Amino acid sequence: MLRNYLHKRPHLVYIMPAILILGILTFIPTVFLYGLSLTNYELGYQDFKFVGLDNFIRLFSGQDAEFWYSMRISIGFMAIVTVVELLLGFWLAVLLDREFKLKPLVFACLIIPIAMTPSITGQIWKLMLNAENGVVNYLLHFFGGKVIWLSAENAFLSTVLVDIWQNTPFVALIIYAGMRSLPSEPYEAAAIDGANRVQIFRYVTLPLLLPMILLAVVFRAIDSLKTFDIPYSLTQGGPGSSTEFLSMHVYRLGFAQTGWVGRSAAVSVILLILITVISWLLIRAYRKGVENRG
Amino acid sequence: MNTHGNKKVGFGTGIVLLVVCLLCMFPMFWMILVSLKSKALTYDPSVWFFSPTLENYKAVFENRDAVGYLKNSAIVVVLTTMISIFIGGMAAYGFARFEFKKKENRAFWVLSLRMLPPMASVIPLFVMASLVGVLDTHLVLIVAYMLFNIPFTIWMMRSFFEEIPVALEEAAFVDGASRFRVFVQIILPLAVPGLIATAIFCIINSWNEFVFALFLTSAHASTLPTTVTLFLSVSGVAWGEMSSIGVVTILPMLVFAMIVQKYMIRGLTFGGVK
Amino acid sequence: MAKKIMQIAVASVLTASLAACSSGNGGSNASNSPSPSASSSASGGASGSVGTLADWGQTIKSKYDGTEINLAFASHPSTDSFQKMTKEFEALTGIHVKWEVMEEGYLKNKQLLDFTGRTGTYDVLMVDGFWMSEYGAKKVVEPLDKLIADKTLTPDWFDYEDIVPAYRNGISKYEGKTYGIPTAGETRFIAYRKDLFDKYGKQPPKTMDEFLELAKFFNGKEDGLYGVSMRAQRGTHAASGLLSLMYNFGGGFIDQKTGKATMTDPKTIQAMQFYVDLLQNAPKDVASYTHEEALSAFTTGKAAMWLDATALANRILDPSGSQVADKVGFVPTPEGPAGRASALAGWNMSISSLSKKQEAAWAFIVYMNSKEKAKEYVQGGGVPVRTSVYKDEELAAKNISYPVQLEALNDANVLVEKGISWIPPSPKLGQILDRVGYYVSAAMFDKMTVQEAAEKAQKEVEDITG
Incomplete structure (x- = not known):
C-alpha cells in the first residue's frame, strides 16, 4: 500500500525526510507564534487570556509608539544595505576578475568578515567606535576628523556601516563566482559584432549575471530585515528609537526586561509576513531570471 | 573560460584592493591586539606597540x-x-x-x-x-x-x-x-x-x-x-x-x-x- | 481562509494544553519539594552541632555529600570572588557546584525561561534587586524567612543582622517577605578629579545646582575634557541613571503607596530636566553609554566627574586599569531640593522555587555570605554588604572610598526612613524602566521636550500599572 503510494510519487522518498524535520521544527513554532500573538501572555506568569487582535490593534493604532518607526527604519535599512552592498560587491567583483599573484591573499582577507562570529564582532565594533577612546576616531584625528559614531544622528548609519563591512565580501564573492562561470560564446559573438566594452557589459554580462545578482539580493534582503546582533551590541536600539529595528523590537517586547510575549509575537508575525512577501517577490524574479537564462 | 579575465591589475586597482583588504582585516587585527594588551592599555587606542602579554x-x-x-x-x-x-x-x-x-x-x-x-x-x-x-x-x-x-x-x-x-x-x-x-x-x-x-x-x-x-x-x-x-x-x-x-x-x-x-x-x- | 482558521484553532489548543501541562508540573513540583519547616525539624533532630563552621560542614556533609547544585549567576566581581571560594566549600561540604555565569540581561532571560519552561535547572539564582518584586510576584524564587529563622540551618556565625539594614530591607523583599540574601550592595556616589578641582580652585559639589554648574564649568575647559560622565543608554540604563538623581528632587516613577504613575509630577519632571541638562556636558555619545563606557570615560581622564555605582570604585582606584587612580576623590550624591538621598541597589542570592535541592542550595548561600567568610570574600574582589566589613580597618585602609560609601549608605537610609524604596517596588518594574528609559533617551537629544517625554511616559506607565 505504502510502497504503491510511494511508487507513484517517487520524489517523496527524497524530500520527505527534510520536509518532516523542517515541518516539526517550524510548523509548531510558527503555529505557536500565531497563537501567542492572540494572547496577553507574559513571561513567567502561569495564566493568560485570549485577547483577539488586541496586540495587532495596539501596533497599528500607534499605541505602540515605536512600531511604525521600527517598520520604517527596518525597510530603510534593508533597502540601503542591499543596494550599497550590491554596488560595492559588484565593483569589487569586477576588480577581482583578473589574474594576479596575490589573489588568494585578497580572498583570505575578504573571508574574514564572513567568518567572524557576530556576537563577538559586535562588541569589538562598539569598542572601536567609541567616540572618546575608540580606535576609529583615533585614526580619524590624524586627518582632523572626529565622528560621534553612536550619537542619535549617526547611530543608524554606524549600524549600516558595520553591516556593509560584514556582508559586502559575501556579495562580492557570489558575483565574482558568477562572473567566472559565464560562458564565453556570447562574448565571442559580441566581439565579432564589434560591440564596445560598455555595450558588452550592458547587453551580455548584466543579463547573464542577473540570476547571481538576484540571489545575492534575496540573501541580503532577508537577512538584513532580521538584523539583530549588530544593533544589539552597538546601541540596544537607541539612542531614542534610532536603531530600534523590528527584530530589536521583538526582543525588547518579548524578553526579560518587559516580558510581553504576546505583543512580541504580534510583531514577529508582522515581521514574518513582511519578510515572506518581500522574498516571495524576489524569489519569483530569481526563478524567472534562471529560466530565461537557461 | 572567460575572455574578460585577462586584464592586468593597474596601480589604481591595486590600491583599492589593498584598502579593501585592510578594512576587512582591521577588526580582526584590533581584536588580536586587544587580546594581547594588558588591562590598562585597552582603552588607549594610541598604543600600537607594546610588550604583549599572554595573560x-x-x-x-x-x-x-x-x-x-x-x-x-x-x-x-x-x-x-x-x-x-x-x-x-x-x-x-x-x-x-x-x-x-x-x-x-x-x-x-x-x-x-x-x-x-x-x-x-x-x-x-x-x-x-x-x-x-x-x-x-x-x-x-x-x-x-x-x-x-x-x-x-x-x-x-x-x-x-x-x-x-x-x-x-x-x-x-x-x-x-x-x-x-x-x-x-x-x-x-x-x-x-x-x-x-x-x-x-x-x-x-x-x-x-x-x-x-x-x-x-x-x-x-x-x-x-x-x-x-x-x-x-x-x-x-x-x-x-x-x-x-x-x-x-x-x-x-x-x-x-x-x-x-x-x-x-x-x-x-x-x-x-x- | 479556512486554513487560517484551522491554524488559529490548532494554535489555541496547543498553547492551552502546553500551559495546562506546565502548570500541572508546577503543582506537583511544589508538593515534591520539601517545605522548609518540615525539613528543618527533621534536620534539627538528626543533625549534630552547627556552632562552628567546621561542625556545620560536618553536618552538611553527612546529609548532602555528592549533591550537585546548579547556579545561574551574573558576571560580577562578587561572582569571581565566590568562584575562588568554591573549592573550599566543596571540600568542606561535599556538595558539587556547577557554575553558569553570564551578562545580566541574558541572565534574567535564562532564569525566566527556565522558570517558564518548568525545567528547574538551577538551584541558586543571583538576582538583581531590580528584579526582586517581579520574581516575588511570579514566584520564581522561594521565600526565605523560615530558613533564616531556623538556627540549625542558619547558624550564628552567618549573622543576618550584620548585613546593612538598608540592603536587607531595600533590595531583597517583596510584600514583606524575604526572597534573597544581599550579596553585593551598591549605592551611588560621585567621583571627581582632585587635580582638576585643585587647579581651578573648585570644591566638590554639595548640592545639585553646584553639580550642574561644575559640570558646565569643566566641560571643554581643557582639550578633550567633559564635565560629567554617567550611564544613559536607551532602556534600563537611562532609567537607572535618572533614578540616581530623582529622589533628591522628590520625584518618582510611581507613587509607592498607591502604585499610580507619577511621571508628570512636577518634581519628577524637574529631575528629568536636570538629568537631561546635566548630560549636555557629557561626551557626545553618552546616549549609548552603559556603566562600562561611562566609567572608562572617567578612568581615561575624559570626564571631570562621574556619578555611578560604588561597586565600581575598585576599578577607578586600580592603577592597572585606570589612568586617574591617584587623582580622585569621592563625595556622596549631592543634596537636592528634596534633601539628601542616595541609591540603594545590589544583588541577592536566592533559591529557585523549582529547585529540588533547596537545603543544599541554602547551605551554599549560608557559607558564601556568612560573616565568617565576609573578609575573605571582599579580599577576593567581592562587593561588601556587611557593616562589619565597612568598619574593618584593614579593609578600609585599602579602599579610600569606604567612608564615603558608608556616608552614601546613610543617605540611602534617609529614603528608607521616609518609607520610600529606592527601587520602585512594582512587579512590573522591568516594563516601567524600559518605557521610561526610552522616553528619557528620546528627550536627551531634542527628539521631544522633557515635558512631552514625561507626558508620554505617564501614559505608558499608567497603561502598565493599570
Missing part, C-alpha cells in the same frame, strides 16, 4: 574552560553539518529531478524557513525541547541548526543537481540500478565540489550561531559564541579576555575557510546559476 589567553583557558566550549562547538557543528548535508542533499535532488504538484510552492516554503527570526522561534523551541527533555544537550543544537542548514543546502544544491545531465543517470538505469543507488553512487560523487561549498557555509553559520546556543544550552553543551556573555560584567567588560576567546573562536573558522577557499568560491557559482 588573557591563560585566563581564558584556565578559568573559563575554553577547551570545553571548543569541544562542544566542534561536536555540534560537525554532526549538524553532516546530517543536514545528507538530508538536504536528498531533498535537493528530489526537487531537481522530479516534477510534482505545487513543486515551486514547496520549494518556496522550504526557503521561507530561513525567514523566521531566531528571536521569534526560540521560545517555542525552548518549550518543545523542555518537554522532550533534551535541553542543554548537544542533540538539541544539532537539531535546531538543521532549521537553517537544511533549507540552505536544498537551495544551494538544487540548481547544482539540475545541471548534471540526466543522460548520466539514464545510462545507469539501463544497467538496472535503482534510483537511490544511482543517487548515492553517481550523482553525489559528481556533486562533491558543490557539497563541500555548501558544507563550508553550514559550518560557518553553525559555528557562529548565538541565539539558540544561548537559550537552549547551559553548563553542559554551550558553544563558543555564548562565551561573550561571560565577559560583559556588571563592573566592566573584560575586553582582553573577550578578545582572546574571540580569537580562539574565529581562528579555527578562518584557517578552515582559507584551506577550502577554492571550493568556497567555486561552490557559490553552482548555487546560483550554472
Whole structure:
C-alpha cells in the first residue's frame, strides 16, 4: 500500500525526510507564534487570556509608539544595505576578475568578515567606535576628523556601516563566482559584432549575471530585515528609537526586561509576513531570471 | 573560460584592493591586539606597540574552560553539518529531478524557513525541547541548526543537481540500478565540489550561531559564541579576555575557510546559476 | 481562509494544553519539594552541632555529600570572588557546584525561561534587586524567612543582622517577605578629579545646582575634557541613571503607596530636566553609554566627574586599569531640593522555587555570605554588604572610598526612613524602566521636550500599572 503510494510519487522518498524535520521544527513554532500573538501572555506568569487582535490593534493604532518607526527604519535599512552592498560587491567583483599573484591573499582577507562570529564582532565594533577612546576616531584625528559614531544622528548609519563591512565580501564573492562561470560564446559573438566594452557589459554580462545578482539580493534582503546582533551590541536600539529595528523590537517586547510575549509575537508575525512577501517577490524574479537564462 | 579575465591589475586597482583588504582585516587585527594588551592599555587606542602579554589567553583557558566550549562547538557543528548535508542533499535532488504538484510552492516554503527570526522561534523551541527533555544537550543544537542548514543546502544544491545531465543517470538505469543507488553512487560523487561549498557555509553559520546556543544550552553543551556573555560584567567588560576567546573562536573558522577557499568560491557559482 | 482558521484553532489548543501541562508540573513540583519547616525539624533532630563552621560542614556533609547544585549567576566581581571560594566549600561540604555565569540581561532571560519552561535547572539564582518584586510576584524564587529563622540551618556565625539594614530591607523583599540574601550592595556616589578641582580652585559639589554648574564649568575647559560622565543608554540604563538623581528632587516613577504613575509630577519632571541638562556636558555619545563606557570615560581622564555605582570604585582606584587612580576623590550624591538621598541597589542570592535541592542550595548561600567568610570574600574582589566589613580597618585602609560609601549608605537610609524604596517596588518594574528609559533617551537629544517625554511616559506607565 505504502510502497504503491510511494511508487507513484517517487520524489517523496527524497524530500520527505527534510520536509518532516523542517515541518516539526517550524510548523509548531510558527503555529505557536500565531497563537501567542492572540494572547496577553507574559513571561513567567502561569495564566493568560485570549485577547483577539488586541496586540495587532495596539501596533497599528500607534499605541505602540515605536512600531511604525521600527517598520520604517527596518525597510530603510534593508533597502540601503542591499543596494550599497550590491554596488560595492559588484565593483569589487569586477576588480577581482583578473589574474594576479596575490589573489588568494585578497580572498583570505575578504573571508574574514564572513567568518567572524557576530556576537563577538559586535562588541569589538562598539569598542572601536567609541567616540572618546575608540580606535576609529583615533585614526580619524590624524586627518582632523572626529565622528560621534553612536550619537542619535549617526547611530543608524554606524549600524549600516558595520553591516556593509560584514556582508559586502559575501556579495562580492557570489558575483565574482558568477562572473567566472559565464560562458564565453556570447562574448565571442559580441566581439565579432564589434560591440564596445560598455555595450558588452550592458547587453551580455548584466543579463547573464542577473540570476547571481538576484540571489545575492534575496540573501541580503532577508537577512538584513532580521538584523539583530549588530544593533544589539552597538546601541540596544537607541539612542531614542534610532536603531530600534523590528527584530530589536521583538526582543525588547518579548524578553526579560518587559516580558510581553504576546505583543512580541504580534510583531514577529508582522515581521514574518513582511519578510515572506518581500522574498516571495524576489524569489519569483530569481526563478524567472534562471529560466530565461537557461 | 572567460575572455574578460585577462586584464592586468593597474596601480589604481591595486590600491583599492589593498584598502579593501585592510578594512576587512582591521577588526580582526584590533581584536588580536586587544587580546594581547594588558588591562590598562585597552582603552588607549594610541598604543600600537607594546610588550604583549599572554595573560588573557591563560585566563581564558584556565578559568573559563575554553577547551570545553571548543569541544562542544566542534561536536555540534560537525554532526549538524553532516546530517543536514545528507538530508538536504536528498531533498535537493528530489526537487531537481522530479516534477510534482505545487513543486515551486514547496520549494518556496522550504526557503521561507530561513525567514523566521531566531528571536521569534526560540521560545517555542525552548518549550518543545523542555518537554522532550533534551535541553542543554548537544542533540538539541544539532537539531535546531538543521532549521537553517537544511533549507540552505536544498537551495544551494538544487540548481547544482539540475545541471548534471540526466543522460548520466539514464545510462545507469539501463544497467538496472535503482534510483537511490544511482543517487548515492553517481550523482553525489559528481556533486562533491558543490557539497563541500555548501558544507563550508553550514559550518560557518553553525559555528557562529548565538541565539539558540544561548537559550537552549547551559553548563553542559554551550558553544563558543555564548562565551561573550561571560565577559560583559556588571563592573566592566573584560575586553582582553573577550578578545582572546574571540580569537580562539574565529581562528579555527578562518584557517578552515582559507584551506577550502577554492571550493568556497567555486561552490557559490553552482548555487546560483550554472 | 479556512486554513487560517484551522491554524488559529490548532494554535489555541496547543498553547492551552502546553500551559495546562506546565502548570500541572508546577503543582506537583511544589508538593515534591520539601517545605522548609518540615525539613528543618527533621534536620534539627538528626543533625549534630552547627556552632562552628567546621561542625556545620560536618553536618552538611553527612546529609548532602555528592549533591550537585546548579547556579545561574551574573558576571560580577562578587561572582569571581565566590568562584575562588568554591573549592573550599566543596571540600568542606561535599556538595558539587556547577557554575553558569553570564551578562545580566541574558541572565534574567535564562532564569525566566527556565522558570517558564518548568525545567528547574538551577538551584541558586543571583538576582538583581531590580528584579526582586517581579520574581516575588511570579514566584520564581522561594521565600526565605523560615530558613533564616531556623538556627540549625542558619547558624550564628552567618549573622543576618550584620548585613546593612538598608540592603536587607531595600533590595531583597517583596510584600514583606524575604526572597534573597544581599550579596553585593551598591549605592551611588560621585567621583571627581582632585587635580582638576585643585587647579581651578573648585570644591566638590554639595548640592545639585553646584553639580550642574561644575559640570558646565569643566566641560571643554581643557582639550578633550567633559564635565560629567554617567550611564544613559536607551532602556534600563537611562532609567537607572535618572533614578540616581530623582529622589533628591522628590520625584518618582510611581507613587509607592498607591502604585499610580507619577511621571508628570512636577518634581519628577524637574529631575528629568536636570538629568537631561546635566548630560549636555557629557561626551557626545553618552546616549549609548552603559556603566562600562561611562566609567572608562572617567578612568581615561575624559570626564571631570562621574556619578555611578560604588561597586565600581575598585576599578577607578586600580592603577592597572585606570589612568586617574591617584587623582580622585569621592563625595556622596549631592543634596537636592528634596534633601539628601542616595541609591540603594545590589544583588541577592536566592533559591529557585523549582529547585529540588533547596537545603543544599541554602547551605551554599549560608557559607558564601556568612560573616565568617565576609573578609575573605571582599579580599577576593567581592562587593561588601556587611557593616562589619565597612568598619574593618584593614579593609578600609585599602579602599579610600569606604567612608564615603558608608556616608552614601546613610543617605540611602534617609529614603528608607521616609518609607520610600529606592527601587520602585512594582512587579512590573522591568516594563516601567524600559518605557521610561526610552522616553528619557528620546528627550536627551531634542527628539521631544522633557515635558512631552514625561507626558508620554505617564501614559505608558499608567497603561502598565493599570
